[in-house]
Each structure stands twice: as C-alpha cells, then as structure tokens.
Amino acid sequence: MINIRRSAERVKLMDTEAGEANGNPAIERMMKIFATIERQPEGAPFRDIVERTGIARSTVYRLLNSLESHRMVQQLPDGSYCLGARLLELADNVTVASRFFKFTRFIQPALDRLATITGETCKVSVIERDAIILVAGSTGRSLHAFSYTLGELLPPHAGGASKVLMANLSEDQRDRMLPKQLVAFTPRTLTMRQELEAEYARVRAQGWSHDPGEYSLNVLSYAAPISGPNGEVAAALSITFMAGADDAYRERIRQAAISGAADISTTIAGKLS
Template sequence: MDQISDAGASKYTIPVIDRMMDVLDQLERRPNGATIRELTALLSLPRTTIYRIVNTLQGHDMVRRDDTGAYHLGRRLLSLASHVVAGVSEVDLAALAQPFLDKLSAEIGEGSKLSVIDQDGILVLAAAQGRRQYALTVAPGQRMPIHAGAASKLLLAHLPPEEMAAWLAKPLIAYTPKSLTDPKRLMTELTRIKRLGWAQDRGENAPSIQAFAAPVRDRTGRVVAALSIPYLAGAEASRMEEIRLAAIDAARAISEAMPA
C-alpha cells in the first residue's frame, strides 16, 4: 500500500514533535511571548517537558528568550518561511534584504521592514530600526492585517485573481476609520496600487501610523515581497515624498540583487 490512511496516520506520528508544534503554535498566537509557566498552563504539560522543548528549540534558533523570561518565535523560522512564501527555494529573502534594510534605515532615519504573504496572511520577514527620534519600532515575526497597511495592500494587489477574491470574501475588520472594509472600495484601491507601483497607508491599521511600500520582484518580475517604511502621521509633504522614493529605490535595489 503506497498511502497511509488518515485513520491510521496517528500511529506513525511522533508525540514529542506534536508537543513541540503545540508550543510553536502558542508562541505564534502571542506577540508578547510566553513564559514556561504560561506554556505549562496553556498546554497542560509537565514543566520539565516544556523546558526541554523550548531549550532544544532555542538551541536551533527556532525560539528565543527575552530578558523577562518570555519565549518568542526565533529567526530561523523566518529563514524557513522565506523559502515557502517566496516560492524561490534558492533565495533566503530575509538574509538577502537585511543589508538593504539596514542601509535604508540608517539613511532615512525611519524603521523599515520586508513583508511577505502566505496562507495565514502578512508576515514581517525582516526589519531594521530607525535612528530618528520617535522612529517606529518594527520586528520580524509580526503578523499584519491582510487589508490594512501599505505592505499588506501591495502584496494583496499582486495576488492571482482567485487568491485575491478568496481574501476579499473574508470579513475585513475596521481597525480605524481609514480601514477599507468594503470589498469593492478595497478592490479599487488595489487596482490603483498596481497601476502606480507603490502603496500608501494613511492610518488604516493605527491612526497615528502611516507608511509607504514598494514591491520586491524576482528575476521573472513576480512580486515576492513588499518593502515598507512606517512613520508617524503629521509628516510634511516633502518628508513623505522622501520616504516614498526611498522605499521605491530600496525595493528596486533588492530586486536587482535577486539571483537569476
């Protein structure tokens, strides 16, 4: 028999890996991380079991521990995710983009990030911190709304029609009065983004945060990621234009660095 039936599949699973995946699932749901005590309570497992799992995962950079003792998803997962969501197994997008993000944030003074889209929505794959006062902090591993934000809209705009329609058929949450929750209005915005070649967040995810995003393309021209620069609302028009052009230039530079 070439295939194992679903009914008998459980006979061939490894319980410790199942528990490890349960730990990762809980950490994915908690942006602020979770302590061993919290994971023990959430999963109803012995403390020693949880400790051994997170200690092993930490050794492989699959999770990391912060100064408060909380565990978070690790950078190794981002590297793995870049191969899956980008569909380009030869390219580690996070590693490729990081020097460009660092240079961009050092020059523009604002934080910058690289986002991708997968079956769960928008994932921040890599980020760099800005040096200006009040520069916004961004972090790899964050999940963002599919329809609210510059990078989110840009990635949504470049999906195949059937995939885009599937996302637009889901409930669209209004995070602020600027959020586009009507599928027809959002579709009009997505069409405009494809025509312009960049996207703008006017405070759709948080009232005080705006952003510009530009596409990162592989050598075939397919959009594989979005580079975005978030900034505080209230910036002067000249500053906004500076940020927009910087995002476009940096995204183009990463695209040109993609291997053939």
C-alpha cells in the first residue's frame, strides 16, 4: 500500500512538473491561487493560500500584490482574499453580459467611501440574462458588517436590490423572471404576486426599497436605483445591516443608500461626457 501511495504521489508530481514545464510557471501558480480563492468565496486567508497551493510564501505574496493591483483579486478588511471585479469585466467580453460591468472600476472608490462612512457593506447588483447578479461591493468595517460574493445570484422576489431592479422592469419582463412558485425564505418573504406588484409600485413611487428580512431575518437592507447611460435604471445599490438597529440608524442607512446611488449615477454620467 505504501509503495502504491508513493507511486501515485510521484505520478502527481510528474504531472504537475510537466504542466509547468510545458507552460508558464508564473501563470500556473496564479491559476492555483485562483482555484484556492474560488473554493473560499467568503475570503481565503493568506496562510490557506500558501498551504493549499504549496507555493512559497514570498512568491504568493508577490503574486497576490500583482493580482490585486490589476483587480483580479481583492483583499478584504480581515486580510483574506476574494476574486476581483476585473474578472467580471473580462467575462463581459466573452459573454452576452450587462453593459454595466464596464463601469465597475469607476464606481469602486464611491463604494469604498460609502462603506467607510456607514460602516456597513455596500453592494451593486444588475440584471443579466434574466438573472440578478452581484457585480461590485465593498465590505464595511463595523463589527457586524456582512460579507458578499461577487457573481452571486440573488432571488428576484426577495431583497432590497432585487425589488429595485424588478420594480423598474415591464410586467412582461417580470413574468419571465419570476418563478411560478415563489419560495418563502423567511416569514417576511412576499410570495403572492399581487403583494409583490403592490410592493413594486411603492418602490417606483418612493425611489427606494427596504428589505425587512425577506431573505434572512438577521439581514436588513435599503436599496436605491443607479441610473445608466440613458437615464434608465441600470443597477441597484444596497446597504445591508443587522436586524435590531434603532430607527435613527435605519434612517441614516436609507439616506446613505439614496445619496450613494445618486453619486454613482453621477460618476457613470461623467465617464460618458
């Protein structure tokens, strides 16, 4: 058994060496780093990356610095790493994707400022191919700030961002995106189409939405629309916070979502002028 195991290990080592010999060693190492981070979407600690890739600490450090400078990875406040927004922009060039992806690099500073001011996690979501996807974000630094995963698909009938985006679609588009059977994630999830349509009307009229715990009872949010190049609703900014906050804190987050979405809309307009 020991001989068999050692033989298998030698074969694996030979395959790895052959792969690096026939390719570019630096790229092979970067791909190992990507694979490790991909398996830990909430953040891969530096130590885990070193241990799981088998790459020297100094090499991992240099590669991560280069990848972060090109926005291929992003370092989170706790020091761990997640995949970066640049990957979504690259995907935009090989798939039929949202036109909004090309703006993510320009809005990141605004997201970072907003997350710093509020202390809460700020996220931007769009509709792509009849799905709601999270395309940009910045993690807050408060004790209870929530994490996020770029590329995460969101339910179309629950959550602040989803309600903003769905409210500004035509009824035919909503028919196409909403499943026949709406899942109740919590007791606060709206599962009747008539209730949803009434909520969408409120969101359109007031210009913002509130998630009182529709996807998770512990996670609340406010969201507001981000205008695209032609004034259309192209994305939604949402700010999440923990349940139990007082009215004054909730109002501060609501105002931050509205003003933050307006700032991002202005940034996008400026890039087109």
